[in-house]
Amino acid sequence: MTDPILEARGLAKTYSSGGVDVLALRGVDVALAPGEFVAVMGPSGCGKSTLLSLLGGMGRPTAGEVLLAGVRVDQLSETRLALLRRRSIGYVFQFFNLVPTLTVAENVELPVLLAGGSRGQARARREELLALVGIERRDAASPAQLSGGEQQRVAIARALAHRPAVLLADEPTGNLDSASARQVVDVLRHGRGEGQALLLVTHDARVAAAADRVLTMRDGLMVDETRVTPPREVPSLLELEV
Amino acid sequence: MTQRLGGLLPPLNAGQIYTTLQRLERDGLVSSEAVPEDGRNKRMYAITEAGRCELERWASTPVPGTRLKDEFFMKLVLVGLGGLVDPKRLIDAQRREYLQSLRDLTEVVRGEGSEILGLLADGAAFRLEADLRWLDLCERRLVQKEER
Amino acid sequence: MLVTFLRIALAGIRGRALAALLTALLAAVTAAVLTLALGLRSVADEPWDRTFRETNGAHLIALGGPEVARLARLPGVVEAAPPVPGSFTSFALAGQRFALNALATGPEPPRVERPAVTSGRWLTAADEIVLEQSFAAALGIRPGDAVDAAASSGRIRLRVVGVAAIASGAPYPDHQPGIGFVARDALVAIQPDSERWIWSQAVRLSEPARADELAGRARQSFRPESRVVVESWFERRSEAGDRSRTTTIVLTAYSALLLVAGVLVLVNLVGGRAVTRHREIGLLKAVGFTPRLVALLFLVEQLLLGLAGAGAGVAGGAVLLPLVAGDSAALLASTPATVTGAHVALSIAAVCTLMAVATVLPTIRGARLGVVHALAAGRSRRSAGAASRSIPLGRPLPLTLGLKEALGRSSRTLIAALALTVTVAALVAGLTFETTTRNEANIDAGALAAISRPGDRAAPGAADQLAPGHPDPIAVPGMSARLRPIVHSLNAVLVLIAAINLLAIVVLTVRERTRDLAVLKAIGLTPAQLGRSVHAAQTVAVAAASALGIPLGLALFLGVYAIVNGDTDRTAIPPWWALAATPLLLAAAVWAITLAPARRASQLDVTTALSRE
16 A cells, blocks of 8 residues: 555544533544545544544644654644645535635635645636536625535535546535535545545445545544445346246 | 436346246236247237326326434444444444445446436436435434533 | 514624624713713803702892892892892912801792702801812812811811802802801801991892892882992893803803714714624525514614613713813802713613614614525625725735725714814814913013012011902912813813723724725735734824814914903914824824724634635
């Protein structure tokens, strides 16, 4: 296996809420190879979203380490982490979370500009991505004018905009019907050819089944790993009693 | 039939079809007559009134919904909880199988692109999802209880 | 049921402690400002008439020998006090001599033209004196001080035990000499020769409107050689009106500014709450609350906050009013401004009514939505306006993001800009006032120097021979200079209001924006950039306030000055650098106010921010 692009070792996180310590993660190891698609499943509260936010540098682990391209990043300053995110990480949230005061186009251009791209580059990239996600001629619309599925696709376009090495997605299909969900997963895999790795948290087994590996979490621990292979044979779905 | 269900039908052989039709004619559900064509006799089958009634009865009888027959459950309870094999290993293996089946289904639907077929595959996928959830339940109720 | 209801309302308040605190604070500020504005307005509103009423002022006064008592027998007189004897004297203070008209009203204040004690007490002993208010204020004398009045036997020490207002012609120093009330024994000590006393007889008439006519008839009834002077209340009122006009105009202008500032705080308060609580409405409806009950619950919640805040605010306003308006009452020689029950009721009612309307309307609208819809509508669905779109997203990113944000939330930015504009206008007006005061002083000093050069030899020691009514040029500051403390303290109040309002706006905005800021952080904005974008959003308000406030302030001052003086010849515009410094100072102040919320924004935790509703 190639060297992992993103790796977590013995990751643990304790939240204290109301004087009670809650163990969200209790020592998790994950490795994500370039181009790989890994899905994390588990019941709500099992720590999968916490894992994702720690991997995305949006929280500090209580113990353990996070390595991006072999470099330890969990102890970096907030500013360094932000710089890291704008270069290497794309994040898709469950509730779209587009910036309401920016237009659809500006939402997608923002990461390119942040990563140091010119306005021309940002525009070209935005046109390419919005065409990819099937939202065209809506550039000047504000996010509120779009449906939930459309907003999510714009959010994915935004996450892909700066060609991050790692794409992290938290329940990206949580609010969508199954047809939209399939589209979303297809779009998320768009960057696979460029070696973009995808880590997706979901409780939708059908979305997870599209991954190369499915990890199952329970109570802050990784409890199972399934390597899903391309289809074995065309199975017989009808058994006629003759 | 082949047109509607496409590649998902198991391959049918002609002999099997004729045996079935003869059996139906014997029971008076279909009738047949010989029609000469291209110098050979071709047998044309038509459905009888009794056959139509029987077909209607068959179609309108609901398919039983409860399914207590579950092979995996037998394995889990008899062997897994009996202590011969680690039940968690059984559950994990089964989960992998279900996930893989789900993946296979997805690819099939994508390959065929037929709406009728998609519906069938979606149904199967929903059942697989339910199976996966049920596996989680088995794990929580049976395995974790044992660990405590 | 009621108890449960109140408990739910209180739980609602506790659940959003910061928002509730902010609401109560804004309600308090609004109520305080309204109380202050109403109080100021009442000081400026007919100060002389008010004092005249409260002191049972005389419609006619006759001054002269003992024969003035005959005025009391004039037909049409309904009430008369015994004639009051008095004598002119003087006393020294801080190296200067001041003339004093000592009136021997005695231990029992007269029924007509009865001085109203505004601080300290009325006199009880022969070595005590009560000074007229504008006189005491101009000289800086307070109860507890003492004056050594010139007397026949050298000096007599009089302890100042109180200060009292009276509806005299004009406030000191426009009306000289200053007035003091003493016991008969003290008068005797000052001027033992009762032949030289000046008597005054005050009467009230059944038909006050005919005072001028009766005054003419009274003058005829006295022999011309008796040199009796009869004054009607109309003459005194118009003299007082001329003298207090500047003060009343300035106070009226400020009470209007305060009202505007108060309304802006209120709008902000109401706007902050109008962030409709759709989600909460949905939850309440889901457990069986009817729309009307939901509205009632929110109303009770708001009114609890509003009443608590407004109550505290009115109390604060009442404490603040004498500090701000105390000088003005003295300047007007009127009874002091007080917080009346009507003011309190009006302030509290205004705050609570607007809060109630602002709560009930959106709540009812929200409560009409279906449960599911309401729950889903909890998420913000704001769209970027045209103004926001006109700014292209570019570098520096924090600046353009902040500007777009400010223009996207145009109503809140507008309130911030207006609040700042009022303050800038007041400050610029204050600055121009200051420059003009100096200019006037220079002009006067030049004129004075030209006049007093030939009279130099008369200057030292001449004070002892001060004649009654002779103005003391050095002791009389110009009107502008006397108004200075009032203008500056009112400016300070306006600055304070704007600061609180702005702070509330920034805190509310950052709270509302938490989710957006978290998303920006997730995309890769550094903490410093997040902070800068919050600061940048305020620059719109600062720029607008500077552009509008500076010309507005100049116009305000020149307008008021023109109304007061009839022309603007003696005004002086502040130097350009002082005007240019105003927006810079404003920007710095706004930056400082935004510091804490911006810091909060930059340190926000993405995960918790996004998981919060």
